[in-house]
Amino acid sequence: MNLHPQLKNPKFYLMxxxxxxxxxxxxxxxxxxxxxxxxxxxxxxxxxxVIVWSIPLKLLVFFFFGLYRGxxxxxxxxxxxxxxxxxxxxxxLIMFIILSASRFEGYSRAVFLADxxxxxLFTGGLRMTIRSYFAIYSNPKIVPNSYPKINSKxxxxxxxxxxxxxxLREIFDNYQLxxxxxxxIDDDPGKQGRSIHGIPVLGNVDNLADVLEKEEVHEILIAIxxxxxxxxxxxxxxxxxxxxSYKIVPGIGELIDGRISVKVLxxxxxxxxxxxxxxQLDISGIRNYLDGKTVLITGCGGSIGSELCRQVIKYQPRSxxxxxxxxxxxxxxxxxxxxxxxxxxxxxxxxxVQNVHLMNEVFNKFKPQVVFNAAAYKHVPMIExxxxxxxxxxxxxxxxxxxxxxxxxxxxxxxxxxxKAVRPTNVMGASKRVTELIMQSLxxxxxxxxxxxxxxxxxxxxxxxxxxxxxxxxxGPITVTHPEVNRYFxxxxxxxxxxxxxxxxxxxxxxxxxxxGTPVKIVDMASDLIRxxxxxxxxxxxxxxxxxxxxEKLYEELVAVGEDISPTGHEKIMVLRSNQDMNDPKIxxxxxxxxxxxxxxxxxxxxxxxxxAIKKKLKEIVPEYMPQENDAVx
Numbered sequence: 353m354n355l356h357p358q359l360k361n362p363k364f365y366l367m368x369x370x371x372x373x374x375x376x377x378x379x380x381x382x383x384x385x386x387x388x389x390x391x392x393x394x395x396x397x398x399x400x401x402v403i404v405w406s407i408p409l410k411l412l413v414f415f416f417f418g419l420y421r422g423x424x425x426x427x428x429x430x431x432x433x434x435x436x437x438x439x440x441x442x443x444x445l446i447m448f449i450i451l452s453a454s455r456f457e458g459y460s461r462a463v464f465l466a467d468x469x470x471x472x473l474f475t476g477g478l479r480m481t482i483r484s485y486f487a488i489y490s491n492p493k494i495v496p497n498s499y500p501k502i503n504s505k506x507x508x509x510x511x512x513x514x515x516x517x518x519x520l521r522e523i524f525d526n527y528q529l530x531x532x533x534x535x536x537i538d539d540d541p542g543k544q545g546r547s548i549h550g551i552p553v554l555g556n557v558d559n560l561a562d563v564l565e566k567e568e569v570h571e572i573l574i575a576i577x578x579x580x581x582x583x584x585x586x587x588x589x590x591x592x593x594x595x596x597s598y599k600i601v602p603g604i605g606e607l608i609d610g611r612i613s614v615k616v617l618x619x620x621x622x623x624x625x626x627x628x629x630x631x632q633l634d635i636s637g638i639r640n641y642l643d644g645k646t647v648l649i650t651g652c653g654g655s656i657g658s659e660l661c662r663q664v665i666k667y668q669p670r671s672x673x674x675x676x677x678x679x680x681x682x683x684x685x686x687x688x689x690x691x692x693x694x695x696x697x698x699x700x701x702x703x704x705v706q707n708v709h710l711m712n713e714v715f716n717k718f719k720p721q722v723v724f725n726a727a728a729y730k731h732v733p734m735i736e737x738x739x740x741x742x743x744x745x746x747x748x749x750x751x752x753x754x755x756x757x758x759x760x761x762x763x764x765x766x767x768x769x770x771x772k773a774v775r776p777t778n779v780m781g782a783s784k785r786v787t788e789l790i791m792q793s794l795x796x797x798x799x800x801x802x803x804x805x806x807x808x809x810x811x812x813x814x815x816x817x818x819x820x821x822x823x824x825x826x827x828g829p830i831t832v833t834h835p836e837v838n839r840y841f842x843x844x845x846x847x848x849x850x851x852x853x854x855x856x857x858x859x860x861x862x863x864x865x866x867x868x869g870t871p872v873k874i875v876d877m878a879s880d881l882i883r884x885x886x887x888x889x890x891x892x893x894x895x896x897x898x899x900x901x902x903x904e905k906l907y908e909e910l911v912a913v914g915e916d917i918s919p920t921g922h923e924k925i926m927v928l929r930s931n932q933d934m935n936d937p938k939i940x941x942x943x944x945x946x947x948x949x950x951x952x953x954x955x956x957x958x959x960x961x962x963x964x965a966i967k968k969k970l971k972e973i974v975p976e977y978m979p980q981e982n983d984a985v986x
Contacts, residue, residue: 367420368411374474375407382466402459406446410471413442435476443468504532506568510587511575512538512546512553515601519575520549534567560590572598592883634922637856641722641764642667648720649674650705650753651727653681656768659848660724661685662693667852671697673718677704677727705749715760724851725753726768728784733901735780739966743958746783747951751790758797766855767791767803769863774805775976782970782977786951788863789973793944795861802858804851805865805928806842816874820881828893830878833900838871850925857920863928864920947973 383399414420417438419431447464509516516536523531535554538544543553554563572591576583584600591598647669651657653676664672672689676682682700689695699718703710705727714720728746729735735742750767757765769788772781791801823830842850846866854864879889887893920927950973957965967979 364420370478371411371414371475372407374478375410375471376403378470378474379403379406379463379467382463382470385466386460386463402446402450405449406442409445409449410438410442413445414438417441431479432476435479436472439468439472439475442471504530505570506532506534507571507573508534508537508554508563508567508569509573509575510537510557511601512536512540512543512548513576515577516575517548519573519601520551524549534569535563537563537572557587557590561594564594564596569596572596573601574598575601577601634853634856638852639667641856642669642852644668644670645721645763646670646718647672648714648718648723650676650723650725650749651768652676653678653685654726655844656847656851657724657726658685658688659844660726660851661689661698663845663848663852664724665689665693665695669697669722671699671718673699673701673714673720675701675703675705675714675727677702704745705753706744708752711752711756712759715756715762719760721763722855723753723757723762723765724768724855725750725765726851727753728768730770730780732772732778732780735783736778736901739779739963740958740961742779742783743954743966746780747786747790748955750787751951754791754794754801757801758794758799762799764855764858765791765799765801766851766858767801768851769803769805771805775978776974777978779967779970779979782967782974782979785974785977786970789947790951792861793947800858800860802854802860803863804854805863806847806850816877817881820878824882824887824893829896830882830893831896831898832875832878833898835875835897836873837875837900838873841872842866853922853925857922857925857927865926865928866924 379402380399417434419435419438443464446467447461450459450464509519516538520533523533533551535552536543536548537555537557537560538553539556539558544555546553554567574584574587576587588598642664647664649657649660649664649672652661652674657676658681661672661674672695674682674686674689676685679702682702686698686700689698701710701714705711705725727749729741754765754767756762767787770781770784772778773785773788774781776782776785788803788805791803794801820830850864850866854862857864875895878895882889882893882895889895950969954966954969954973957969967977971977971979
């Protein structure tokens with residue numbers, strides 16, 4: 353006969369015996385309390401008549417609540433709640449049985465009530481004693497001043513909230529971490545002068561220098577995951593003024609199961625200084641259109657596409673079709689999904705979106721219901737030198753994907769666009785604006801097509817952050833094109849989440865835009881990154897200006913003058929409606945025919961690699977496009 357593993361464990365029976373002894377002692381003590389410790393009133397036979405059946409009953413209730421499955425050395429607050437519930441229920445059952453049998457004749461109700469309370473106190477006390485013993489035995493730091501401080505790094509924790517408390521507990525519980533917490537810093541006046549687990553809140557950020565004069569501190573841990581960018585900047589400035597090194601605790605959402613560990617403390621990154629709270633998603637709306645669906649993601653191996661894959665699988669799609677022109681990128685994201693995220697319902701297709709025959713086969717075979725089109729060339733100077741590739745990949749590729757979506761009755765199609773499509777001065781931006789126009793011209797075919805327009809994405813391939821970091825690692829200089837150039841920035845997860853949100857909100861023909869706050873000067877970003885590396889801009893690392901590159905403008909816009917912008921149900925997202933009268937099929941048909949004719953002419957120019965003709969035709973399609981004169985590579 354196979355016994356349950358718990359029944360083979362001798363410690364299980366030790367727990368049963370120890371609690372049984374407590375139940376006996378507690379009932380006798382409760383009896384004595386009721387009769388004012390008078391042993392003359394102690395009727396052994398009376399007590400035995402109750403104990404003989406109440407102890408098995410209590411053990412059964414405790415077993416039912418799982419109080420013998422856990423290890424007492426790890427007893428938690430949740431275990432104490434279960435213990436309290438078990439004591440309460442067992443007391444009710446005992447009193448109900450006594451009431452049913454004898455209506456309490458010859459029994460005192462007070463004895464049973466006291467027995468319930470004492471059972472909780474004694475059994476809980478035993479568990480806490482065992483937990484404390486093992487905590488002290490394995491980690492003498494639990495007892496203040498009981499461990500040598502010679503090799504311990506003395507730290508302050510900024511943030512006396514949930515994250516700070518978890519960091520403190522991790523330091524207490526993990527003896528291998530040679531940290532000693534001197535105190536907390538927090539700006540909340542209600543926390544001043546108070547303490548967490550015996551560690552005091554010593555002051556606020558503004559008087560950090562005064563605190564450090566009194567305390568010998570080697571490092572500061574910033575444990576405020578919800579802090580805005582300006583708060584982080586203020587804290588970092590205070591730390592720099594005090595010449596103390598600092599690290600930051602990641603947000604709980606970045607960690608598996610929300611657990612915070614000192615092992616994942618990291619240096620400040622530029623994302624911490626971005627200054628925008630995370631975008632809150634309509635989870636139910638997104639789940640409604642992704643749950644159980646087949647999803648096609650083109651450009652899945654890029655920065656946005658790969659993050660989009662990671663986000664989509666959270667909503668339990670039936671399957672994901674991965675498509676990319678880069679063999680390496682496609683392989684990497686497929687392996688990550690299968691081997692690291694344990695999502696195996698994905699198919700990989702290597703190829704270009706402008707390949708009509710391939711795209712038709714993909715839609716025929718996999719029958720996607722939702723399509724995210726992130727396949728595009730995006731590097732402005734590169735596309736400026738090779739404008740025909742923007743026509744083939746960005747324009748024709750997107751048109752093929754949209755036409756296939758309509759042909760195969762896809763439910764939703766989300767096009768990834770850019771702020772460079774607004775009054776473009778480069779081929780890349782103009783090509784993206786053309787794709788927006790194509791998307792709007794194809795409405796009315798039962799497939800909801802929409803676009804998402806956003807600014808620069810921090811950390812994406814080719815963005816300034818990785819370039820600046822490499823330049824800093826090499827000792828500089830950092831190259832910035834112009835002292836006044838500025839950009840809107842967002843993180844890769846933000847961009848991907850906004851794409852998902854647009855898919856939930858779109859009815860067809862919209863261009864969605866994220867409210868991105870204040871644009872950031874690139875030279876200020878470079879200076880911040882130098883300081884985050886522990887160096888001084890202009891002294892340790894120089895910044896030099898190289899002049900604007902081909903197609904680059906000083907500042908980007910999210911909305912052009914005259915565009916019909918409206919709020920949405922989401923506070924952070926705006927929407928642009930189509931300029932066409934979508935209710936007039938004749939106007940829509942004529943506009944589509946004109947656009948298709950011009951695009952066909954654009955393709956001819958691209959096939960002959962005539963850069964000037966391509967820009968001229970783009971200017972006809974996008975009148976606000978202001979092309980710059982430069983030489984193509986061919």
